[in-house]
Amino acid sequence: MTCCNVVLENLVQPGAAEIEVLGGNHTRLALQSLFDKGLLTSPIVKVNLYKALPRTDALAIGMQHNVILEEKKKPLSFVDKVKLMRECRPTEMMNVTKISSWKDMLCIIFRVECKRKLQQRMPHHLQMAQLPEEIFEKVLKVNSKKQVSEKFFRPMLRMNSNDAYHECLDDLLVNGQSSFKKKVADFIEQGFVRSRKESTTQSAVMTECSDGDSACDEKENIETEELKKMITSLQEERNKLQKKLDLLQDYKRKRDSEDPTEPKQWTVGDSVRAKWRDDEFYEAKIQKIETVYHVLFTDDNKKRKVQGEELKHL
Structure with missing residues (x-):
């Protein structure tokens, strides 16, 4: 560029x-x-x-290049995506309006349909992207030693105190992951946890009823209805196939239960299954009855004389 x-x-x-x-x-x-x-x-x-x-378009192009060409080989890490989010922040401190605009920009960069879906897919990314710079610098130091996943930071992101963040990250840099996890658990047990009200207030920015989100919801509802119709159609088709399968299985059980030694009363013109020289039964028609049965095989028009026990019902 x-x-x-x-x-x-x-x-x-x-x-x-x-x-x-x-x-x-x-x-x-x-x-x-x-x-x-x-x-x-x-x-x-x-x-x-x-x-x-525009900066948004430039970041979106760079992001999509990484996703398409590198994601399968070396996925962008949790911290890499947070860094990208932080680069888009207009200021360190953002009011509700600026946060909403920031989220709109992130939706373009990460190719997400609306802010609500961005919140659903990347809640911890968004939270860490809003941490003070001095805290995130410590996160970067931790990540430079060993790449850390989103799952690892989830418990820490439940805390509501910047001082607690500093203390836990300092402990992680000095004493390692086990000590860090214990310290985070201690802070949470002491009540340093984001309240439900705080979480709801922060996510409200994402889920406010804007025109874009309403359109996203409407599209989602249409797709859901289409999916329900498709499922109903597939279930009906499955039921029809199941009935056919049940009929075939009943016929097979009835045919297999026939006693080949039981004498049958056949007449000329009956369609039957008659034994061929390979000891297999094929569809045939009785043409003449003497002490044996004269049959004509319908698939190749060949004739043969067979005994009564060599005939079966179709």
Whole structure:
């Protein structure tokens, strides 16, 4: 991405402008290394160049590049996503209006439909992104030693005291995870816990009834109704197939229960199953009755004489 005062025609000249890499910097460095070693067949690499993008769009492009190209190999960590959220914060201290605007920006960057869904999917990211800078710096120090997951920080994020955050993170840096978990549990037991009212107040910013959220809810309701109709249709189809299966199983049980030695009264023209030379039974029709039965097999029009015990009902 270039700044707004760059003349694009001048970019053909080396050093004409500074370029900020939004995504793919590791790829660029690898290609540069190959070029320096003479292993790159072409010195030209195709890229997308943007001029004076709004910060939100630039971050969204960078985020999506990481998701598409790197997430399956090396997922963005909890702390990485929180850092991205904090970079979008307009100020250290935000009122309700600024927080709401901030969430709108995050919805664009993380490709989330509305603020309510952002709150549902990333509640702990949002909470840590609003911690004071000096507390988050300690989180970064912890993460630089060993990458820490969202699940690890969940108990700490229940606390309502910045002093408690400082003390627990200092303990984590000095004494390790076991001591940290015990100290967090002690603070929670002492009542340093966010009240239900505080949690509700913070999440209210996300769930306020804006036009965007209403549209999101409406779309979700439509999708739910369509899903219910689909489930009902599949259940009806399943019931029909089950009835057919029950009939087939009844027929199979009836056929298997037949006694082959029991004499049957057959007449000319009856459709039966008659035994062939391979000892298998095939569909046939009785053409003549003497001391044996003359049958014509319907699949290949071959004739054969068979005994009564070599005939079965269809």
